[in-house]
Amino acid sequence: xxxxxxxxxxxxxxxxxxxxxxxxxxxxxxxxxxxxxxxxxxxxxxxxxxxxxxxxxxxxxxxxxxxxxxxxxxxxxxxxxxxxxxxxxxxxxxxxxxxxxxxxxxxxxxxxxxxxxxxxxxxxxxxxxxxxxxxxxxxxxxxxxxxxxxxxxxxxxxxxxxxxxxxxxxxxxxxxxxxxxxxxxxxxxxxxxxxxxxxxxxxxxxxxxxxxxxxxxxxxxxxxxxxxxxxxxxxxxxxxxxxxxxxxxxxxxxxxxxxxxxxxxxxxxxxxxxxxxxxxxxxxxxxxxxxxxxxxxxxxxxxxxxxxxxxxxxxxxxxxxxxxxxxxxxxxxxxxxxxxxxxxxxxxxxxxxxxxxxxxxxxxxxxxxxxxxxxxxxxxxxxxxxxxxxxxxxxxxxxx
Amino acid sequence: xxxxxxxxxxxxxxxxxxxxxxxxxxxxxxxxxxxxxxxxxxxxxxxxxxxxxxxxxxxxxxxxxxxxxxxxxxxxxxxxxxxxxxxxxxxxxxxxxxxxxxxxxxxxxxxxxxxxxxxxxxxxxxxxxxxxxxxxxxxxxxxxx
Numbered sequence: 106x107x108x109x110x111x112x113x114x115x116x117x118x119x120x121x122x123x124x125x126x127x128x129x130x131x132x133x134x135x136x137x138x139x140x141x142x143x144x145x146x147x148x149x150x151x152x153x154x155x156x157x158x159x160x161x162x163x164x165x166x167x168x169x170x171x172x173x174x175x176x177x178x179x180x181x182x183x184x185x186x187x188x189x190x191x192x193x194x195x196x197x198x199x200x201x202x203x204x205x206x207x208x209x210x211x212x213x214x215x216x217x218x219x220x221x222x223x224x225x226x227x228x229x230x231x232x233x234x235x236x237x238x239x240x241x242x243x244x245x246x247x248x249x250x251x252x253x254x255x256x257x258x259x260x261x262x263x264x265x266x267x268x269x270x271x272x273x274x275x276x277x278x279x280x281x282x283x284x285x286x287x288x289x290x291x292x293x294x295x296x297x298x299x300x301x302x303x304x305x306x307x308x309x310x311x312x313x314x315x316x317x318x319x320x321x322x323x324x325x326x327x328x329x330x331x332x333x334x335x336x337x338x339x340x341x342x343x344x345x346x347x348x349x350x351x352x353x354x355x356x357x358x359x360x361x362x363x364x365x366x367x368x369x370x371x372x373x374x375x376x377x378x379x380x381x382x383x384x385x386x387x388x389x390x391x392x393x394x395x396x397x398x399x400x401x402x403x404x405x406x407x408x409x410x411x412x413x414x415x416x417x418x419x420x421x422x423x424x425x426x427x428x429x430x431x432x433x434x435x436x437x438x439x440x441x442x443x444x445x446x447x448x449x450x451x452x453x454x455x456x457x458x459x460x461x462x463x464x465x466x467x468x469x470x471x472x473x474x475x476x477x478x479x480x481x482x483x484x485x486x487x488x489x490x491x492x493x494x495x496x497x498x499x500x501x502x503x504x505x
Numbered sequence: 506x507x508x509x510x511x512x513x514x515x516x517x518x519x520x521x522x523x524x525x526x527x528x529x530x531x532x533x534x535x536x537x538x539x540x541x542x543x544x545x546x547x548x549x550x551x552x553x554x555x556x557x558x559x560x561x562x563x564x565x566x567x568x569x570x571x572x573x574x575x576x577x578x579x580x581x582x583x584x585x586x587x588x589x590x591x592x593x594x595x596x597x598x599x600x601x602x603x604x605x606x607x608x609x610x611x612x613x614x615x616x617x618x619x620x621x622x623x624x625x626x627x628x629x630x631x632x633x634x635x636x637x638x639x640x641x642x643x644x645x646x647x648x649x650x
Contacts, residue, residue, distance in 0.1 A: 138570055138628065141610050177610050182562040187607035207607040216562050218551045230606045238606040245601045275559060277550045328590050329553075369595055410594065413577065462576060 144174035147243040147502035155491035156476060157483040159196035162496065169500075170194040171241050173206065183223075185211040193241055197482035198258065198298040206230070206241070207266055221275040229271055231264045232286045232321040233336050234363045234378050243502035247376070247408055247418055248455045249467050250498065253478035254402030254424035255363065255380045262296040263340050263359050267317055281326040288319040294342050301481040303357045303386075304393060309347025312357065314340065334365040344389065355389035372410050379403040381428075401428040418455040418469070424448065424477045445492035449475035464503050471496040534584050535638045536647045537622070541567070541629040548650045553589055555632060557599050558609050563630060571612035572624050572633035580618065584634045588649060 136142065149169040153162040160168030175189035188208040194201040209227035216222075230238040234255055239245040269290020276283045292314040300307055317340040324333045342357040360383040367376045382400040386393050404422035411417055425431045426447045433447030455469030476490045484490055536552070542563060547555075554560035561569055574581040576593055585593045603609025615621045618635050625631040626643030638646050 138613060139568070141604070143604050143611070145605070173605075175605065175607065177604070177607065179561070179568060179610060182566050182568045185561075185610070189605070189607060209607050211608065213561065216560065217564065218548070218554075218560075221554075221559060225608070230608075238608075239602055242601070242605045245598070245605055275554075277554060282550075282554075329592075329595055369592060371592055 139179040140176065142174070142176050143505060145171065145242050145244065145502065145504040146173075147171045147500055149249055149498055149500040152497045153494055154496075155494040156479055157196070158479065158496055159198070159483065162196075162483075166196065168194055168196045170201070171243060173241065175206075183213045183216070185213075187211065191241055195258070196480060198480045204293075215274075219277050222273070224270060224272055226270045228266050228268050229288055229290060230266055231288065231292075231319050231338070233264050233319065233338060233361070234334065234365045234380070235332070235367060235376065237264055242504070243467075243500060244465060244504045247406060248420070248453060249469050249500045250453075250471070252378070252402075252404040252406065252420060252422040252453075253449065253451065254404055254422045255378050257402070257424070257478055259298055259302040259478065259480055260359070262294050262299045263292055263342070264338065264361075265293055267292050267314075267319070269316065271319075279327075281324055281331075284321075284323040284325075286319070286321045286323075289316055291315070292317050292340055292342070294340075298480060298482050303342070304344065304352070304389070308344075308350045308352060310345045310350050310352070311347070313343045313345055315343055317341065330369055332365070332367040332369075334363070336361070336363040336365070338362075351390065351392055353388060353390040355393070356385070356387045358383070358385040358387065360384075374408045376406045376408075377404065398426060399428045401425045414459040416457040418453070418457070420451075420453040422449075422451040422453065424475075426477055442487050443476065443490060443492070445474075446476050446479075446487055446490070449473055449477035463505055464501070467498075467500045467502070469498050471498075534580070534588055534634055534636060536588070536632065536634050536649065537625050537638050537644045538633075538647050539625055539627075539629055539631040540643050540645055542632065542645075542647075544645060544647070546648050546650045549588075549590065552649060553591060556589055556596065556612070557591075558603055558612060561609075567630045570628055570631045572615050572621055572631060573612040574618075574621065574634075575614060575616070580634070580636055588634070 151159055151162040151166045151169055155163060157163055160166030171193050173189055173191040177185060177187035179185050189206040190203055191206040192201050192203045193199045205228055207228050207230050209225050209229055211223060211225045213221060213223035232238055236246060236251055236256060240251055240256060267288060267290030271286055271288040273286045294312045294314045297307055300312055319338045321334055321336040338361045340359045344355055344357060346352045346354060361380055363378060363380040365378045380402040384398045384400060386396045402424045404420055406420040409417045430436055431448060433444030436447045437444035452472045453469055455467060457465060457467045459465045472495050474493050479490060555569055556571060558571065563569055576597055582593050585591055585596055600611045604611050615624055621633045621635055625633045
């Protein structure tokens, strides 16, 4: 799979930027009250003591930029249409090519004081855990980078959006509110970083998603203090070999189960998520023998709103690519690659400053033991990666 | 003796000021709706669903149009905490999630109570909140259960 020519990519970026400019102007024009336009733009600077994350961060990288614009139209009381375009630059893993992030029709035939029920069709965001649906929008994240163990960047395309439909329902009870989302559709898995993560290298062929299933049950307590969620996802992906690939048409299967807990107080919040994965290769031929891996991810995060417009964050995030080989020793013995590529333990401390309601500045530092979530395209040669490393990040983010 | 009197005076003034301050911040808040909206007693749970932008239609099927003040306006903060029993940052988080995933819209933000009254009075299906609704035509006050 070839990356698009640099000048074409730049054109795409300019296209979305132009759309963004028009949209910001449009937001000032009086639109009917049923139509809304929103958008966001963020730019980060990343610097790592070793290893590369989103570009040449070992020498300082500006290659992390998110740009998006969306529109929604509440056309009828029961009918809403919405679409969002995104252009995201993330080192070698995302080239800024504009894409449709979501585009959907939402019909809500059931809607009363206690119950809401409806159906959505089109390109839908995947409801995984607490942060996945809006993972590319800086203002909806608790930090510059989402906890990589659960929101693993090399696998992001498995869980980004699906083309299909969903059924959703809400029920308000005396003990709190319950939300259920069941989604079925094909994911956007034709992605270079995902292919290298899944199949070891960028083959001539491509990945295609068979229909995936996502279900999330979320509970919010009476005063919204507690949020609990359970998510289960099954994504069957097929690999279609291209010319010259010594690989047969086989499968890459990803299943996750995620448990999420969040507690909100007036000035602080506590969040924890735990995700277990099943990642399987099947029928891909002798170069990619059948394997089953069970990665394990969890993090605990505290945030403190210590002054109006300011927030501090502390997080401990752990990822193991194989729960039965937590120190990677087995992996190193079998493949000769670094054991530290099989785990990552990340202490993150960060601070946010909302200068205005639209504009936010963030700074954070990650102290990491392990290289499990380093993007493959930024780090093609794992033998030069270092086990212990720090990542410093600054981000400016604007939303409207 | 003089010092004692001074302390008592200072304490009394302090207490009065605190009472006044708590009255001002708790302040009367009233939920107002356009006169086209049928009068009803709304439960706290329904109000949370309306201002959380999840319930989008009135029982007769007309769309609910929600108006709010800016996130850091004192009236919004006290409305959020005292009437909805939700923290303002939770409301903002919920709205952002809807807006940036295509599954809902944000409330319409107005800049002052004046504008709030005017918008709610002239927009069918509208709901909002003010400190005191007295004297505004075209609206009625919705009590909370």
